[in-house]
Amino acid sequence: MISKKICMVGDFSVGKTSLIRRFVERQFSDQYLSTVGVKISRKTVAVEANKAEKTDVQLLIWDLEGSTKFKGIAPSYLQGSKGILVVADVTRPDTIEHLEDHIQLFLSVNPEGLIMVAFNKSDLIEEAKLAKILAQYQFTNQPKVLGIYATSAKTGQDVDNIFQSLAEKII
Amino acid sequence: MKPLLKKILAPRRIEYLEVSEKFTIQDTSDGVQRFADAGQKVRHGKDVRASFPELVGVEDILLEVLHGEQPAFELKGIARYSDHTLPLYFDLYAIDDEDEDTGKKKLMIFFEDVTERMVLEQTLVQRSNEASLLYNALASAKDYINKIITSMADALIVTTINGQIKTINQATEDLFGYDRNELIDAHISKIINDARFWYNAQQKFATPGKIFKDIEVVCLAKEGTEIVVSFSGAAINTELNLSQELVYVGRDVTARKEAQKVLEFARREAEMASQAKSSFLANMSHEIRTPMHALLGMTGLLLETELNDEQRDFVETIRISGDALLSLINEILDLSKLEAGQMELESHDFDLIASVEEVVEMLAPTAHAKGIEIASLLPPHLPRQMRGDKMRLRQIITNLVGNGIKFTDVGEVTLEVTLVEESATTARVGLAVTDTGIGMSPADQQKLFQAFAQADVSTTRKYGGTGLGLAICKQLVGLMGGEIGVESELERGSRFWVEIPFALSVKPEPGATPPRDLVGQRLLVVDDNATTRRVVREVASSWGMAVAEAATPAAAVEVLTAPGEPGRRWDVLLVDGDLGLTDGIVWGGELLLGMSPQAVPGRTIALLKSNRLEDVKRAIEAGFTSYLVKPLKQSKLLEAISATTYPPETQTNQTAPGVTPSPALPSELPAHPAPPLPKLRILLADDNMVNQKVALKQLERLGYQADVVANGAEVLQRLDKVAYDIILMDCQMPIIDGYEATREIRRRYQHSNGDSGEPREVAPNRPVVIAMTASAMKEDEQKCFAAGMDDYLSKPVRKEQLQAILTYWGNRLLEG
Numbered sequence: 001m002i003s004k005k006i007c008m009v010g011d012f013s014v015g016k017t018s019l020i021r022r023f024v025e026r027q028f029s030d031q032y033l034s035t036v037g038v039k040i041s042r043k044t045v046a047v048e049a050n051k052a053e054k055t056d057v058q059l060l061i062w063d064l065e066g067s068t069k070f071k072g073i074a075p076s077y078l079q080g081s082k083g084i085l086v087v088a089d090v091t092r093p094d095t096i097e098h099l100e101d102h103i104q105l106f107l108s109v110n111p112e113g114l115i116m117v118a119f120n121k122s123d124l125i126e127e128a129k130l131a132k133i134l135a136q137y138q139f140t141n142q143p144k145v146l147g148i149y150a151t152s153a154k155t156g157q158d159v160d161n162i163f164q165s166l167a168e169k170i171i
Numbered sequence: 172m173k174p175l176l177k178k179i180l181a182p183r184r185i186e187y188l189e190v191s192e193k194f195t196i197q198d199t200s201d202g203v204q205r206f207a208d209a210g211q212k213v214r215h216g217k218d219v220r221a222s223f224p225e226l227v228g229v230e231d232i233l234l235e236v237l238h239g240e241q242p243a244f245e246l247k248g249i250a251r252y253s254d255h256t257l258p259l260y261f262d263l264y265a266i267d268d269e270d271e272d273t274g275k276k277k278l279m280i281f282f283e284d285v286t287e288r289m290v291l292e293q294t295l296v297q298r299s300n301e302a303s304l305l306y307n308a309l310a311s312a313k314d315y316i317n318k319i320i321t322s323m324a325d326a327l328i329v330t331t332i333n334g335q336i337k338t339i340n341q342a343t344e345d346l347f348g349y350d351r352n353e354l355i356d357a358h359i360s361k362i363i364n365d366a367r368f369w370y371n372a373q374q375k376f377a378t379p380g381k382i383f384k385d386i387e388v389v390c391l392a393k394e395g396t397e398i399v400v401s402f403s404g405a406a407i408n409t410e411l412n413l414s415q416e417l418v419y420v421g422r423d424v425t426a427r428k429e430a431q432k433v434l435e436f437a438r439r440e441a442e443m444a445s446q447a448k449s450s451f452l453a454n455m456s457h458e459i460r461t462p463m464h465a466l467l468g469m470t471g472l473l474l475e476t477e478l479n480d481e482q483r484d485f486v487e488t489i490r491i492s493g494d495a496l497l498s499l500i501n502e503i504l505d506l507s508k509l510e511a512g513q514m515e516l517e518s519h520d521f522d523l524i525a526s527v528e529e530v531v532e533m534l535a536p537t538a539h540a541k542g543i544e545i546a547s548l549l550p551p552h553l554p555r556q557m558r559g560d561k562m563r564l565r566q567i568i569t570n571l572v573g574n575g576i577k578f579t580d581v582g583e584v585t586l587e588v589t590l591v592e593e594s595a596t597t598a599r600v601g602l603a604v605t606d607t608g609i610g611m612s613p614a615d616q617q618k619l620f621q622a623f624a625q626a627d628v629s630t631t632r633k634y635g636g637t638g639l640g641l642a643i644c645k646q647l648v649g650l651m652g653g654e655i656g657v658e659s660e661l662e663r664g665s666r667f668w669v670e671i672p673f674a675l676s677v678k679p680e681p682g683a684t685p686p687r688d689l690v691g692q693r694l695l696v697v698d699d700n701a702t703t704r705r706v707v708r709e710v711a712s713s714w715g716m717a718v719a720e721a722a723t724p725a726a727a728v729e730v731l732t733a734p735g736e737p738g739r740r741w742d743v744l745l746v747d748g749d750l751g752l753t754d755g756i757v758w759g760g761e762l763l764l765g766m767s768p769q770a771v772p773g774r775t776i777a778l779l780k781s782n783r784l785e786d787v788k789r790a791i792e793a794g795f796t797s798y799l800v801k802p803l804k805q806s807k808l809l810e811a812i813s814a815t816t817y818p819p820e821t822q823t824n825q826t827a828p829g830v831t832p833s834p835a836l837p838s839e840l841p842a843h844p845a846p847p848l849p850k851l852r853i854l855l856a857d858d859n860m861v862n863q864k865v866a867l868k869q870l871e872r873l874g875y876q877a878d879v880v881a882n883g884a885e886v887l888q889r890l891d892k893v894a895y896d897i898i899l900m901d902c903q904m905p906i907i908d909g910y911e912a913t914r915e916i917r918r919r920y921q922h923s924n925g926d927s928g929e930p931r932e933v934a935p936n937r938p939v940v941i942a943m944t945a946s947a948m949k950e951d952e953q954k955c956f957a958a959g960m961d962d963y964l965s966k967p968v969r970k971e972q973l974q975a976i977l978t979y980w981g982n983r984l985l986e987g
């Protein structure tokens with residue numbers, strides 16, 4: 001079985017760890033525990049490789065320490081990553097603003113890497129506001145951005161979908 | 172691995188692996204297993220990536236290191252959770268090495284336990300991140316509040332307790348026209364120049380929690396314009412420096428104020444216009460009354476001179492028109508007062524029955540002149556003593572009865588009084604005026620009580636009148652708390668009714684005990700008018716009399732000749748002087764003549780119409796013992812029926828020399844001629860020549876003489892020379908008016924009098940001042956008394972009034 005490395009990238013406390021936990025363990029906690037360093041989780045997904053033939057892929061999901069004003073993301077973690085989930089917190093505009101930087105950083109390490117954007121914590125704002133954000137951040141200038149999702153680790157909204165579609169793209 | 176190296180690394184908790192070009196494990200240190208991924212055994216020959224997934228994807232880099240193309244590879248802070256408790260953190264280094272025996276390239280991978288450092292780091296990051304989040308939350312909360320404050324339409328100002336401005340919003344800048352930097356740190360007085368709004372310890376809003384609300388202040392904007400701002404505010408305690416700050420929220424209400432001002436202005440204008448209208452009317456009434464006075468006075472005098480029939484007719488017409496004009500003016504004045512809500516009711520004790528009877532009596536000549544009957548029906552046990560505005564009640568009755576007479580050509584007008592409701596202290600009195608006149612259609616009835624809307628224009632032309640009377644009645648009745656209404660049928664007549672609540676007077680009811688000896692006496696009334704018969708029947712039966720009625724002579728004869736009757740005595744016989752086709756006096760005389768002496772009733776009374784006073788003589792000559800003038804009044808009827816002395820008073824007293832034919836009725840005339848007039852020194856002050864002439868003529872005819880002056884100044888001059896008894900004083904005169912002159916007279920005689928207190932207390936030699944004014948308003952009367960005048964005559968002055976007032980004061984002067 002093939003294994004693929006992907007990374008969770010984004011500002012601190014946007015929900016990277018929570019998304020993994022939801023995806024891998026199907027759990028969620030309201031508590032915030034900052035991630036330091038890196039933690040790798042595994043999850044095997046079935047993907048349609050080429051002609052309608054399903055193969056299992058083991059995702060090695062790197063949960064990186066969130067970027068802060070004081071400390072950015074260490075590029076070394078991104079080496080060898082086929083794709084990333086770049087995550088923002090819809091209730092914090094600055095985390096959305098930073099998405100572009102994270103994408104840049106990743107592409108500078110892996111120019112061929114693929115990107116999924118997660119507007120997380122979508123359960124916290126109204127539908128209309130969310131629609132406005134999604135309309136505003138289309139990343140049309142970023143060809144490597146292959147999908148944009150409004151996710152919620154709390155409700156599970158689009159969590160499986162975003163991982164699944166990233167898995168399919170990187171195969 | 173060299174044993175030496177192992178020895179060095181072991182105490183530092185650094186473990187290692189040797190990995191081949193193919194990533195297979197070739198050698199391990201003893202403790203490396205604990206760094207491996209959960210459940211993955213670290214064994215020789217196994218792919219290192221199975222136990223260390225962090226190497227997946229970075230194979231290229233590892234190979235570069237292995238071939239010496241890169242110095243090293245490292246990953247820091249990898250976390251391993253064996254279970255869900257504490258994690259293990261390690262750093263990973265990869266460097267190249269060469270097998271000493273084979274010379275083959277291989278990778279040395281070192282694992283250093285950094286848990287301690289990372290746990291510490293986690294704590295720091297956690298704190299730092301949480302602080303950032305909190306800061307973010309605060310910042311966005313502040314941002315939110317700021318957004319609200321800036322986007323607020325109201326001006327917001329925060330000052331220190333000393334009044335130094337700390338915060339303002341956009342609305343404040345806009346409202347006052349200052350830039351932010353012109354206001355920040357400036358004193359609040361720069362915009363609110365009102366000390367009420369600055370901090371002071373006594374101030375309510377200095378206490379936290381207390382707020383002041385919507386206090387309007389005139390503020391000064393930068394360019395000097397005044398704006399009215401409604402401020403609310405409060406003191407707040409700031410946590411940070413433990414001091415107070417004051418928050419003001421102001422709203423520009425200049426526009427609202429302006430609108431209010433415009434409204435207020437409009438209201439004032441309207442008020443002034445209505446006042447102007449009211450005083451215009453009052454003035455008009457004054458202006459009109461003055462010439463009217465002259466007109467009516469002169470007409471009265473003219474009528475007493477030698478005139479041929481045609482002239483008399485002309486003058487008569489002038490007098491009637493003048494009277495009509497005067498009452499019209501009064502009506503308009505009343506109505507304008509009522510509509511302006513200025514009419515005030517008086518409250519005095521009065522006799523209800525007397526008031527009603529007086530009005531009907533007063534109007535009787537008019538009705539009788541038209542050949543119609545008029546009567547008042549008063550139930551025997553009606554309470555008499557009421558409290559209320561008698562004059563206004565009389566006005567209402569006069570109007571309704573007058574209308575009835577006006578619109579009736581055949582038949583009668585009756586006024587019936589009923590007691591609708593009575594409590595211990597109040598009585599609701601019903602008055603109904605029924606006529607047999609032209610009546611009204613329902614449509615016309617609706618318009619009736621509105622001013623200036625007489626039922627039918629053609630009616631107005633035929634019957635005259637303004638139609639104001641009913642509008643006045645309605646308003647007056649409303650003012651008295653009563654109701655008014657009408658029922659009518661075309662060609663059949665109308666019935667106007669009012670119900671008015673009165674307070675019962677505390678004065679005792681006059682003992683209405685009828686003479687005992689009337690009980691059982693027999694009375695026959697012969698009258699073709701059913702109402703008159705009813706009046707007599709009701710009243711006489713209430714006294715215990717046995718009443719028989721007859722509508723015609725034939726019916727009367729029938730009664731008198733009924734079985735058992737001939738020869739039997741009737742105590743009272745009442746005969747109408749006008750029995751339709753039969754002359755009641757002639758018939759009555761013959762009837763009496765034909766009776767046996769013992770059958771002749773004790774009292775034979777002729778009932779006469781008020782316009783047929785010449786019949787009095789005929790009736791007495793025909794053998795009647797007395798007469799009554801219609802409409803019948805209870806008191807007069809009782810007097811006549813119970814009279815024992817006859818022959819009754821004759822008519823000889825009626826015309827005293829020099830007295831005009833009096834409107835008073837013969838039965839009410841004084842029994843003696845007027846006593847000789849006291850010699851009075853009279854001064855007449857009036858600036859109007861015509862008025863002077865009228866008054867002088869009237870005085871002359873009353874047997875007085877008077878000196879004349881034209882203004883108050885002349886009055887005072889004359890007083891120096893002559894000691895007048897009475898001054899007839901016009902109020903409006905040039906130079907010194909009547910009021911001022913009177914005040915001066917009062918002053919002059921003050922010392923001789925000792926005290927000037929009571930206005931009606933006449934000092935020994937002070938002349939009596941009687942005001943004569945053309946204004947008919949009550950206020951004028953008060954003004955006169957306030958100036959010290961003793962009495963009051965309203966123009967046009969009638970000779971009778973003049974006589975009465977002069978007699979009164981003459982007598983008082985005589986008495987000393």
Ligand SMILES: Nc1nc2c(ncn2[C@@H]2O[C@H](COP(=O)(O)OP(=O)(O)OP(=O)(O)O)[C@@H](O)[C@H]2O)c(=O)[nH]1
Nearest residue numbers: 012013014015016017018030035066121152153154
């Ligand atoms: N309501 C809601 N809360 C969420 C969601 N995702 C994460 N959270 C909460 O957000 C906080 C941060 O979540 P984490 O998953 O720890 O965030 P992170 O991106 O891993 O943070 P760092 O590790 O510091 O970079 C936690 O309190 C979560 O419970 C979500 O979708 N909805």
Ligand SMILES: [Mg+2]
Nearest residue numbers: 016017034035
């Ligand atoms: Mg995390």
